[in-house]
Amino acid sequence: xxxxxxxxxxxxxxxxxxxxxxxxxxxxxxxxxxxxxxxxxxxxxxxxxxxxxxxxxxxxxxxxxxxxxxxxxxxxxxxxxxxxxxxxxxxxxxxxxxxxxxxxxxxxxxxxxxxxxxxxxxxxxxxxxxxxxxxxxxxxxxxxxxxxxxxxxxxxxxxxxxxxxxxxxxxxxxxxxxxxxxxxxxxxxxxx
Numbered sequence: 001x002x003x004x005x006x007x008x009x010x011x012x013x014x015x016x017x018x019x020x021x022x023x024x025x026x027x028x029x030x031x032x033x034x035x036x037x038x039x040x041x042x043x044x045x046x047x048x049x050x051x052x053x054x055x056x057x058x059x060x061x062x063x064x065x066x067x068x069x070x071x072x073x074x075x076x077x078x079x080x081x082x083x084x085x086x087x088x089x090x091x092x093x094x095x096x097x098x099x100x101x102x103x104x105x106x107x108x109x110x111x112x113x114x115x116x117x118x119x120x121x122x123x124x125x126x127x128x129x130x131x132x133x134x135x136x137x138x139x140x141x142x143x144x145x146x147x148x149x150x151x152x153x154x155x156x157x158x159x160x161x162x163x164x165x166x167x168x169x170x171x172x173x174x175x176x177x178x179x180x181x182x183x184x185x186x187x188x189x190x191x192x
Contacts, residue, residue, distance in 0.1 A: 071174030078129030110137030
């Protein structure tokens with residue numbers, strides 16, 4: 001990890017700090033995520049989601065995983081399907097906002113804490129040739145959170161360990177017109 005990025009991440013103390021730095025990485029202002037992961041910015045498929053994801057990070061929800069809805073051929077010609085999905089860390093107020101958004105929009109929801117699993121274990125979000133490929137929403141144990149945020153100040157790591165782990169998934173394959181607009185509207189309502 002470049003020294004300047006390492007210094008920036010080590011200065012983070014709160015979940016809000018982690019969210020701001022994640023937003024900066026999404027927008028190209030930081031070379032890497034915490035721990036040196038994902039050099040060079042987000043995947044190409046994430047580019048249209050950057051404004052919504054950056055705003056979500058600045059609204060108290062630190063994104064860990066996200067993907068757009070897709071439905072089409074994979075590199076091998078097999079059908080590739082994705083559900084629009086996002087997983088983030090947030091405080092209790094953020095959990096309440098995201099839960100209301102999920103219930104109001106009919107989104108699939110998984111919620112965990114690092115020290116206890118919620119009722120929904122994983123949500124399938126990607127299939128490849130009709131076979132299950134990727135799931136979001138599994139519980140991250142404290143050891144995983146510490147690894148994800150290695151190099152950050154212990155206060156920021158502790159905040160991430162103590163956060164609610166919230167995953168929202170569009171139930172329809174290939175669609176991008178539900179999850180992202182709902183999150184954007186929710187974020188707009190928070191702006192004074």
